[in-house]
Every structure is written in structure tokens, then in C-alpha cells.
Amino acid sequence: MDLRTLRYLVAVVDEGGMTQAARVLFVSQPSLSLAMRRLEDELGVRLFDRSGRGAVPTADGARLVGLARQVIAEADGARERVRQVTNLEVGRLVVATSTTLAVHPLTPLIAALRGRHPGLEVHVRDASTAAGALGMVRSGEAELGVVDVMPPDAGWGWCDLGAEEIVLVASPEFAAGLTEPVARARVAGLDLGVVPSDLDSASAAATAVASMAGRVRAQCAHRAMLWELVRDGTVATFVGRDTAKTVMPWASLRSLDPPLWRDAYLVWREQALSPAGVALVELARGRDELPSER
Template sequence: MDIRQLEYFLAVVDQGGFNRAASALYVSQPSLSQAVRVLERDLGTELFHRIGRRAVLTEAGRALIEPAREAVRSLETARASVAAVHELSEGRLDVAAMPSQAVEPLTTLIRSFAERYPGVAVAVKAAFTTRDVIDAVRTGAVELGLLASAGPVPDKEVRSYVLGEQRFVLVAAPGSFPGRQVVRSEELAGQRLIVGQPGTGMRAYVDSLRDQGIGFTVAAETEHRVALLPLVLAGVGLAVVTESWREIARQTGADVLDIEPATALQVSLVSRRGVLSPAAAAFWTTAVPSSP
């Protein structure tokens, strides 16, 4: 067994099949399949059920995912440690972020990090819920995560630091609330709203409106946060988002109103407990200057 075989195995898992994995790795599909077959022989068990062109994980395959990620991550950490001797002149850092927090504060954090370590590339992975971010960090798919939650981060397997808060605001087509800068939550009664999928902070907020007896119509439900502003500007409905979207929404011509009473989410940076790679440690220090 070697790291290359584990990397190939994880590529098949992450890409959903051998052909896509081969394309992502820039290797031939036969070479990839052969490497995985050798790994299976070394382990004495099949890792995938081959069903036509599909590759379905066996129970043994599912059990290998987390140890394989840990082994690959350990090698990357070793490589990064060597690069650290040269003051992080090169390397890569994987960060998972929820959509709104990928707008801010992640943009500002990456800018500050890039100014100090221009040779280190930051790869941002999409995660739609708090649990998605925590699981990505916990399993080693990424080293750091940026999330928003209604309270403390609910996981003992990661360490977290609260970077601040983001309150909810209402994004509306121009002229929807003439001369207004603030809207009461009860004024959303009878409105058509564009909502996110269950598990997101914005969805939890609008669901709480129903619990308060504030009725509204769901005009659209979208996992694609980039669709929110076009839908609002097209007059499909209103959207409740965090204030990280405020400037971008205004630049596109939408109206942004504060919602009263104010409700906010905590924005936290999370990592696995234990030793971080030099790049992850540097990013953490950039975000949390007082950290050791």
C-alpha cells in the first residue's frame, strides 16, 4: 500500500466513479483501476462493487475513507512542514465555507493571508450547512472551516473560535419598500420569499417566522446562493440573508433593509483538534491574532 493508491481511492470516492476520478487526476482510467485493484489485493478485500460503469463502496471501502484521508493529510502536512522552512513560499490550504460566510469574512481573511503568504493557494470547498462544515473538518477532507450557527459550535471533535456575528437582512427588488431602511419581521406576512434548503441559517430563520404565526409563501427554494440576487431582482420574491451580502446586493441595485427585531448568527472558524499544517496554522493566526 502506498499514498498514491490511497489518493486514487479517495478520488474515486470524491468524484463518484473511475472515469471522473481519472480525468480529475490526469491519469488514464486503466492505470487508475489497476492501482485500486492492487490496493484491494493488499488489503484482501474489495473496496468497490463494480456495477456497469458505476462504483459503489463496499462496507470495507466506507471504513477506509477516514483513515485514508488521515494518511494523505499527514503526508501533505509533512510536505508543507518542509515548505514552511522556506516561510510558506508554496503550498495549498483547503477550507470549507458556507455560502454567506464565503462572501464575508472569508474574502477578507484570504486577502490578509495572501498578502503575507502569496505562494500558498487557498482552495475553498462549498458546504451548505453547519454540519457539512464540521464533518469536512472532522474527517480531514479540509483543514479549516468557516460556518455560521445560532449558538456554540455543537461538536467536541473540532476546536472553534467565534469571529463575530452577522445579522439577518432583507433583500428586495428596488422600490419594494419606498424610503425604508428597516422592516419589522411581521411585515413579511403575506410576502413571497426565496428560501434556502433545510439546515441553513436563512431557512431556520424564515421557518421561525411561521412558528411566530407570520405566514408567507415560498416562491422558490434554492441551494445555489448565487441565484438569490437574480431571483430577487427579477421580482420572484424577497430573500432573507446575512448582512455579508449587503454591499454586493446594493451594488446590483437591490434594496437591503435591516430586520427588526434583530436576529444574528455567530460566525466561527473551526479546525480539527491537534497539530495543524503550517499553512493552516498561519491562516488561523491571521484570523485569530491572539492565538498561540
């Protein structure tokens, strides 16, 4: 018994006979009659009372028709859902990253994806560190990740998202006595605030920041709290330039001497991506065409 045979069965009942159903189904009447005979043989019951004109279902036939309608409806619904997912009319995409990379470069990518495919549901998971994001992608908890290190082993696909300058961010009062740029050796003598997980990355940028953080006066698990401490002039911190311009427009920014840059990569396991995942990768590869988030 297959879905086509069930459709034949329902058509015979709805059209009131083999001849009429064959015409609707665009099959020959003998082929349709043979399919119904084979279905009866397979089930071991008579499905139609053939004593009169037409095809009147028996009690067993009527019960099977009811079940067939349910199966056909569910199959058609599943087919429609697959079509919608394939065409990005609906769908769900999970991306893992750290909050340091969420504002830039991920936000404009997600905004562009949702703008083109408003039916998509996007979940961005905070993985704290690059290792955490890679782990979530490896385990299947997330489909893609945004990280500041290259994937550590084979079996990964990746796309370069470019580099963002890491700058010293402070309140205008705190920054009043700082030159532009600020020598890295000078930073070690400043009161600084950090998010501890930012220093756990294996990236060159995180290693450089850790080497400059000589006087850490505030360690905050919550980034928003750290930014408020910076606003109050209690500490300075390190933030990507594009990120700082977006979320800390009140801040004074100082480049470092020598300058410090952080690379970002979109990564995924080398296997079949969902249509939504493919769409995000395509946007990332053509990110120069995206509108600026500022």
C-alpha cells in the same frame, strides 16, 4: 546504511580520496575510513580499489554511488519542500464553508492570507450547511471550516469571527412599500426566495428565518439565480448585510424588527494544524487589523 554514510561515500569519490573528503566533510580521516569499511561489511562487497593511491570505486562501488546521488537529491529536495511549506512559501489549505459565509467573513481572511503568503494555494469547498462543513473537517477533507454554530462536541478548536446582521434584501421597487425596519410579522406576508440548504442549519438565525418564510415563492439551489430573481423584483430574500453590500450593491436593505444576527466561527480539529492553517487562525484572531473588504 544512512543518509550521512551515503554523503560520505559520494564525497570520497568526488574528492578522489579519504583524506581530501575528510577535509571537505570536517571529519577525521580515520572516522571516514571506518565508516566506509563498515558500509562495505554491511553490503558484503568491496566499494573501493585500494591497491593504488586514492580511492577508486569498484564496479559495485560505482553503482552504489549512482544510487546514492539519487537518494541524496531526493532527500535534499524533500527537505527543501518541507522548508518551503514551513515558511509558507508553498502549501495548500482547504477550508469548508457554506456560500452564505464565504463572502463574509471568509473572503477578507483568505485575501489577507494570500496577500501575506502568495505562494499558498487555497481551496474553499462548498459544504452547503454547517453540519456539512463540520463533517468535512472531521473527516480530514478540509483542515478548517467556517460555520454559524459552535462545534457540537469536544475535540474542536474554534475562533469567534463575530456576528453579521441578517437583513431583508429586495429590489428598490419591491422595497418601496417596506418600512425601515420591517417587523418580522410583516415578512411572513411577502413573496420570498430561499436557498433550501440555508434553512437546514441548527443556528438560531436559520431557525428565525425559517419561521418568517411564510410565502416561499422560489426555492433555488443556486444562490446566484436567487439573487437575480431578487434583482428582477420577483422575490425578496435574507442575506447578511456585509455580504449584500458586496455582491448586491443595487439592492435595498431592510433591517428586521427585532434585528437578527448570525454568528460565525472558524473551527478545526484540536490537532496539529499545518503552517498554513496556523497562519489563517492567527489572522482570524487578529481580524480587527484586517483591511475592510468594502
